[in-house]
Amino acid sequence: MDKISRRRALGTAAGALTAVGLARTTAHAASAPAPISAGPATASGPLDEVYQGRRIQIGAAHGGGHHGHHSPGSAAVRIDGRELHVMRNADGSFISVVNHYETFPDLRSLARAAVRELQGAPLLPFGGAA
Incomplete structure (x- = not known):
């Protein structure tokens, strides 16, 4: 009777787990969220509104953004x-440096929460430089 060795059993199991992992990674990559865009993120495209006395603008990012971190099609x-x-x-939600403990489903709700959190204080450049 032919017995399977422990080494062969472990090799077969490792191969099967690798195949399952690759299949799940490929499926997840196909359903990955799109880059930040002004359209879907605000539900109505670019936004320019006054909320609690502060002007909120959401639109296409121009230039390099924060140290060149804006990607094509991203929103500012x-x-x-x-x-x-x-x-x-x-998961497609957003966070900001003003309130990084709470996630938001879109950029409009994120911006409004930032205005509330700032309580009238000016928004300082990222990194604290004035």
Whole structure:
């Protein structure tokens, strides 16, 4: 009777797990969120509104952004003309440096929360430089 060795059993199991992992990674990559864009993120395209006395602008990013971190098709959020550093999470939600403990489904709600959190204080450039 032919017995399977422990080495062969472990090799077969490792190969099967690798195949399953690759299949899941490929499926996840196909459903990955799109880059930050002004359209879907604000639900109505570019935005220019006054909220609690502060001007919020959301639109296409121009130039290099924060140290050149804007990618093509990304959106910029500005409060009173100053850019708010925004990051997109893997699940498609957003966080900002003003309130990085809470996630937001879109850039408009993120910007409004930042205005509330600032309580009238000016938005300083990312990194604290005045």
